Every structure is written in structure tokens, then in C-alpha cells.
Amino acid sequence: MAKLLYITANPKNTVKLSKGMQIGEVFLEEFQKIQPDVEIERWHLYDMDIPEIDMDLLYARAKLSFMGYTKDQLTEAERTKLEKMHALADRFIDADYYVFVTPLWNLGAPAILKSFMDNVFIAEKTFTNTESGPKGLLTNRKAIHIQTRGGIYSNGPMSEYEMGDRYLSKALEFLGFDQLETIVAEGMDHFPKQAPEIMAKAKEQAAEAAKEMAKTPVTL
Numbered sequence: 001m002a003k004l005l006y007i008t009a010n011p012k013n014t015v016k017l018s019k020g021m022q023i024g025e026v027f028l029e030e031f032q033k034i035q036p037d038v039e040i041e042r043w044h045l046y047d048m049d050i051p052e053i054d055m056d057l058l059y060a061r062a063k064l065s066f067m068g069y070t071k072d073q074l075t076e077a078e079r080t081k082l083e084k085m086h087a088l089a090d091r092f093i094d095a096d097y098y099v100f101v102t103p104l105w106n107l108g109a110p111a112i113l114k115s116f117m118d119n120v121f122i123a124e125k126t127f128t129n130t131e132s133g134p135k136g137l138l139t140n141r142k143a144i145h146i147q148t149r150g151g152i153y154s155n156g157p158m159s160e161y162e163m164g165d166r167y168l169s170k171a172l173e174f175l176g177f178d179q180l181e182t183i184v185a186e187g188m189d190h191f192p193k194q195a196p197e198i199m200a201k202a203k204e205q206a207a208e209a210a211k212e213m214a215k216t217p218v219t220l
């Protein structure tokens with residue numbers, strides 16, 4: 001069965017508190033109308049125990065990559081953490097469609113998103129290094145990023161300062177994703193009177209993007 005991974009990086013724990021998650025629900029609803037058999041798996045990153053790259057993981061990497069150790073020779077902590085990281089990456093790889101929902105926080109995505117992506121960047125699993133540079137292995141995958149922003153970054157003086165969507169889009173591109181789209185709902189904090197209109201437009205775009213994603217099934 002094909003799977004859609006719905007990844008939210010926002011501590012808000014109910015949809016009604018989060019504008020981004022409200023837009024995300026519209027996407028899911030529309031997607032399910034067309035692809036009712038696709039399994040939707042929700043990953044609320046703040047509810048998950050996301051491994052952080054710490055000293056154990058750094059040692060594990062170095063021992064296996066350059067120091068000639070086998071997995072059995074790692075310490076218990078190193079092995080446990082490494083296995084957890086690989087298990088998370090395997091579950092990530094196992095999906096066909098991906099939806100990320102994040103707010104812009106201090107010019108970037110919430111740090112938990114970066115911690116999460118650190119688990120997914122694994123050489124020879126999700127990318128490989130070739131003579132002509134790194135090559136992503138997660139090809140033929142579609143991703144949508146729904147991003148909310150308090151201010152305006154799509155044009156004007158702040159356009160160079162947005163690094164949340166820029167990071168995620170480039171990271172996914174690096175990993176081989178070939179279809180990426182971002183839906184942005186921006187300016188709602190700075191222009192609250194326009195918020196309903198901005199939300200309505202973003203929901204419309206989300207519904208369209210869902211239809212588009214759903215009608216072209218991936219073939220792995």
C-alpha cells in the first residue's frame with residue numbers, strides 16, 4: 001500500500017491552534033478524496049523521540065567509517081542510538097508522498113526539523129558520494145512543504161532572510177526528491193486584517209496541490 005507521510009514540526013498540539021496545520025488538513029482531505037487507499041501516517045515531531053547527533057553517534061560514525069570497527073564493537077549506547085537513527089531513516093524512506101508543515105521561526109524552521117533531517121542524511125542509504133559529487137538516492141518522490149510566516153518574505157526586503165523553506169527544499173533536493181512544491185501563507189501576524197484572505201488562498205492552493213499530487217501516483 002502506498003503511504004503518505006505527514007510531518008509536522010510545531011509544538012502546537014491541536015490543529016485549531018496552528019494555521020499551518022489547518023492548511024495541512026485541507027491538503028489531506030483533498031488528497032484522500034482522490035487516493036482513499038493511500039495510508040496516511042502522521043509524524044508530529046514534538047511527540048517523537050528524535051535522536052540528536054551527540055558524542056555517541058559521532059563516535060559510532062567515525063568508528064564504522066574510518067577506524068575499522070564492526071557494529072558489534074561499538075559500545076551499547078553507540079549501537080542503540082545508531083540503530084534508532086537508521087530505523088527512523090528506514091521508516092522515512094518507506095513512504096511515497098511527503099507533506100511537511102512548518103512555521104517560520106527566527107528565519108528558519110523549528111530546530112526539531114533539522115534534528116529530524118540529521119537522521120535522514122545517511123551516506124549509502126539516502127545519498128551517495130560520486131566522482132561528480134553527492135547524489136540523492138530518494139528519487140521519484142513528491143514532497144509538499146506548507147509553511148506559515150508572520151511577515152512577508154516572498155518579496156521585498158526580507159526575501160533574502162527566509163531559510164526555513166530554503167533549507168528543507170534544498171535538503172530534499174539533495175536527497176533526490178524530484179518534485180517539490182511549497183505553499184506559503186505569509187504576513188498574517190503583520191497584517192492580521194488580511195489573515196482570513198491569506199488563509200483562504202493558501203487552503204485553495206493546498207487543495208489544488210493535493211489534487212495534483214494525488215493524480216500522478218509514484219512508481220517505485
Ligand SMILES: Cc1cc2nc3c(=O)[nH]c(=O)nc-3n(C[C@H](O)[C@H](O)[C@H](O)COP(=O)(O)O)c2cc1C
Pocket residue numbers: 010012017018019020021102103104105106107108148149150151152188189
Ligand atoms: C518562536 C517564533 C519565532 C518566529 N519567527 C518568525 C520569523 O522569523 N519570521 C516570521 O515571519 N514569523 C515568525 N514567527 C511567526 C510565525 O511564523 C507565524 O505566527 C506563523 O503563522 C505560525 O504558524 P502556526 O500557526 O502554524 O504555528 C515566529 C513565531 C514564533 C513562535
